[in-house]
Amino acid sequence: MRPLTxxxxxxxxxxxxxxxxxxLTQLIDRSDEDYCFRLHKDRVFYVSESAMRLAISVARPNLISLGTCFGKFSKTGKFKLHITALDYLAQYAKYKVWIKPNGEMPFLYGNHVVKAHLGRITEDTPEHQGVVVYNMSDIPLGFGVTARSTADTRKLDPTAILVFHQSDVGEYLRDEDTLF
Amino acid sequence: MDVSTLLQAQNDKFKSIEVDKEHEIDPGLLLVSDLNPIDAEAHEANLEDHLQSTARDGVQALLAALFSLPIHSSPDGPVAKLPAPTYELPRAKPLPKPKPQTKWERFASAKGIQHSVKDKKVWDEEKQDWVNRWGRYGKNKELEDQWLTEVPANADVDFDPAKDAKTKRKEVIAKNTKQRDANLARAQKAADPKESRKKEIESTLQSTRKSTASMGKFDKKLDGEKKIRGIKRKFEPAEVSAANERKSSLAILAGLEGSSAKKARRAEQDGQGASDVVNVRKAVKFASGGKGSHSLARSASTQKGKTSFKKGKR
Structure with a gap:
């Protein structure tokens, strides 16, 4: 476990x-307790300072997880967000997409969001913007990246992809072995 | 009653303020050096006492020197001004290495050309004032903002004197930059060729040592051959204070925002405000009922006319 470079x-x-x-400043500059990011086995954890100080005394091979895993760094140095970060993303998300009940299962199986399944979308969402996907009862299901801006979606046919799937809560089952 | 005996008794309790040894004193640095040979007998007999008395003599001498300085009164009490230090302290850092000469400096020193510093300001006859030779309102930009310029007889039809002057000035700047870069490159190259060659050989040797099928693992080791060491990564300690960490990550975040500020400004001009306060495009769309800013402005002006008309009617 070490701080990020x-x-x-x-x-x-x-x-x-x-x-x-x-x-993002809300995550770093919190009023309740100091939180920090820590890297452990290529994974980034968002953890309160007190928990981090407790974890310092755990040897590296024995430490499995601490705080909330936000994602991991690939070997090429890119960062991949994990579904475990959804709690915080959903809390602070700027742009949101709501999908209809018939689109929930396809999304939870790892498919992209098509226009037919789109319930609502935040107005003025630009293209290639990270969005959090909710169902109609406002439960966060995952997150993705928009394929088109809101203005462009009007003319599309119902099968066109609107949000590229990146992560969904179905991964808790599908990637159970590798996620943590 | 004779108090002299009492005074004498009182004085005898303390050591004399007289010191019968020679010291080198520099009141400017509050420094005393005792250059007297060590009294071997006293040194052998009791080391602590000897050291203490030597130190006491030194301090006494220094204080005597301080009290002999001219004293004047101040709100904080009597004050003596220390003279300038006379003792020369040795230099803490080595002398700076001389900078490598530029091409011009080398030429000038070979030809014996003296360097003369040009003033930054020059006299402007028209303005009757000192103006910058270059930079803001610089004299070198004078040709670029004349209201009338003489055009050479063989000039093109679309000859623009201001533009021409500016390109010439920019060319000079470009030439200077090029020469400066060349000088820097030359200085880099000339920095101790022996040392750089040594480094080069070492790195070649290192790469050959791990260029076998086993990446050097099963090679025959020579006597005195050192283990190859890679670059050692260094990280911040894990238990750094959270306040510090927060400060540094906020600084990084501010840097990121700075770099994307240009992008954000463009987005804001489009009306897709990144500034979170008001989404201008959305607001205009809402206020005008989806007809755009022009219709909004038009309706606002007609509204004004209408109200005044109504007033007139009444």
């Missing part, structure tokens, strides 16, 4: 800022 922090922040924008 400057480069890693930059990569992480640019990725997170794609979803939550300026709300």
């Amino acid at each position: 400057e480069e890693e922090t930059k990569t992480l922040f640019t990725k997170l800022a794609n979803y939550i924008g300026k709300n």
